[in-house]
Amino acid sequence: MNGTDPEMIADGRRRKGERRRRLLLDAVMRVVERDGVAAVSQRRVAAEAGVAPSAVTYYYAAVDDLLVDALTRVNDTYVAALATLPDDADAALRALAGMIAVGPERAHVMAECELFLLAARRPALRPQIERWNRAVDAFLAPHVPDPDDRAGVCAAVDGLFVRACTEPGLTVEEVYRTLSRLVSRNGRAALR
Amino acid sequence: MNGTDPEMIADGRRRKGERRRRLLLDAVMRVVERDGVAAVSQRRVAAEAGVAPSAVTYYYAAVDDLLVDALTRVNDTYVAALATLPDDADAALRALAGMIAVGPERAHVMAECELFLLAARRPALRPQIERWNRAVDAFLAPHVPDPDDRAGVCAAVDGLFVRACTEPGLTVEEVYRTLSRLVSRNGRAALR
DNA sequence: TAGAATCTGGTGCGAACGCTCAGGTTTATT
DNA sequence: AATAAACCTGAGCGTTCGCACCAGATTCTA
Structure with missing residues (x-):
């Protein structure tokens, strides 16, 4: 993230502003979780955050920037x-599976997925996609x-993220099983 | 699709209606292609189709039904x-790669992806997801x-679809390469 | 303490939205 | 020719939207 740690800002005015920004972003996430990215609007986010x-x-400046910022944070x-x-x-694969198959806390997973699709149209989000791809690859x-x-x-990791969105009942065990299979077939162990 | 072939309908009135329905669905696809699912609205689709x-x-009855129908058709x-x-x-993998990495004709690929995310929230689309998953599996x-x-x-197939959306420059060759690698590592050839 | 920077909430405009409805046109049936 | 069914539309209602504007409160700096 480009944002500096709010607590490190000397100016108390800006610090308050940063706190406020977080309040809004949290509200955005709650709206996304409940009603999806399409439901994010100036008024709705304000109401959710208890703010004018x-x-x-x-x-x-525009609600679009808000969305970009929120999804950037998720990324x-x-x-x-x-x-x-x-x-x-x-252990790593098991942890990754835990990140993907999170039953009730699907909001972030879905936000990440919506980020991907949004990025297909908005150049401002393209760098985030590349960042994600590089991170997975690394x-x-x-x-x-x-x-x-x-x-x-x-590709399978991305696909599993999507599947986690469409199948709320997806378990960590299933995802882990799929991942470890893939790695064992394609990874070190499979090399000759 | 539940719809019967329009040309097989005896009643000329209904036939005209079916033609009209197609007109609207085509317009929806054009809007989705240009501005995304979020931009699909009653008025915009009407304007795109040159219709009141x-x-x-x-x-x-509702624009939502229109969206469901359109995405169902894509599926x-x-x-x-x-x-x-x-x-x-x-040959099959090469053909599949051709379905995924379609440079300019990305509209349908993106629509399919947006269908997936939409289905995460709308129960009406869940069956379509399952149909797709079964088809890929089969x-x-x-x-x-x-x-x-x-x-x-x-999962990788789904992931490649998403990547095709976010990377317009993705080539058929790349997708094919990835797919054939996966199948050779996980498929018949890899069995002992 | 003065002044600058930052924050806040209220009001309102123009546009787009979904959807209803009364009434007109076309097509099929009898 | 008459009746019915399906198709089609323009007008309009009520709502929400993004954004602009601004007066006043708050907070920091000098």
């Missing part, structure tokens, strides 16, 4: 999470050395 | 296309016999 509609305009958390997964292949690199093999596993 | 706004309401074409792919593994079954291995390849 004009406050949204104050911090974001941040995922990229960061990928970077801190354990080194051990099995995470898999140690376990699936061959780039061509890795491309398939990367 | 009330005409949309006449054929579809129809994909499911049908999957069913008629050649038996030969290599297509891959001869080439990737083991169900657990197949799950990974299925």
Whole structure:
């Protein structure tokens, strides 16, 4: 994320502004979770955050910018999470599966997916996509050395994210099983 | 698709109606292609089809129904296309890659992707998702016999669809390469 | 303490939205 | 020719939307 840690800002005015920004972004996420990206509007977010509609305009010139910022933040958390997964292949895959198949907390997963589709149309989000792709690729690199093999596993990770959106009942066990199969077939163990 | 072939309907009135319905659905696809699912509205579709706004309401009680119908049709074409792919593994994968990486004609690919995300919220679209998943699974079954291995390849297919949306420059060659790698690693050839 | 920067909430405009409805046109049936 | 069914439309109602504008409150700097 481009945002500096709010607590590190000296100026108390700006600090309050940053806090306010977070309030709005959290509200956006709640709206996305409940009604989807399409339902995100200036007024609705304001109502969700308990704030005057004009406050949204104050911090974001257009609602579109708000959306971009919110989805960027979601991507941040995922990229960061990928970077801190354990080194051990099995443990890492299990953790990744846990990130994908999260029953009730689907909001972030769906937001990440909607980010992908949104990026297909909005150039402003393209860098986020590339960041995500690079992060997945880097995470898999140690376990699936061959780039061509890795491309398939990367695609599968994306596909599993989508499936997690469409199938709320998807379990961590299922995702883990699929992932570990893929890695064992395409990864180190399969190399001759 | 539930719709009967319009040309087979005896009643000229209904036939005209069916033609009209197609006109609207084509307009929807054009709007989706240009501005995304979010931009689909009664008035916009009507304008795109060169029809009075009330005409949309006449054929579809709510715009949501229009969207469901349009996306269902897209899914129809994909499911049908999957069913008629050649038996030969290599030829089939090449054809599938051609379905995914279609440069300018991305509209249908994106529509299929948006269908997936929409279905995450609308129960009316759930059956379409399951139909798609079954179709992919059935297509891959001869080439990737083991169900657990197949799950990974299925996920990768979905992921490649998403990637085709976010990367307009994705080539058929790249997709084919990835797919054939996956199948050779997970499929018949890899079995012991 | 003065002044600048930041924040806040209220009001309102123009546009687009979904949807209803009364009534007119076309086509099929009898 | 008469009746009915299906098709089609223009006008319009009520709602929501994004955004602009601005007066006043708050907060920091000097």
